[in-house]
Amino acid sequence: MHEMALTESIVDIVSDEARKQGFAKVRIVRLQIGAMAHVEPEALRFCFDAVSRGTVAEGATLDIRRLPGEGWCLDCGKTVPLEERFGACPECGRRHVQMTSGDELRVEELEVD
């Protein structure tokens, strides 16, 4: 499962930070997930519970923030909101929009004890 691999990298990042910063327990993992990242937050939470077992992230809460998609319309020459990858421009209706954000998945912040 796609979410499983993502969760493993999230737990890796958290464990690395724990080693570097010397904390032993993470309470909250804040994540940013783009609207078009094809990540199911519920599946991510489910995987996280399993993958984090026995690590510093065990029992931590996932705080997931969805980021809206954004693109650059070549016809309008401006930044427009984008609902889907290769979606149409909301201003002119054409499909010459290059996605500039919306597929990110990153650990934004950790709340630790």
Ligand SMILES: [Zn+2]
């Ligand atoms: Zn346009």
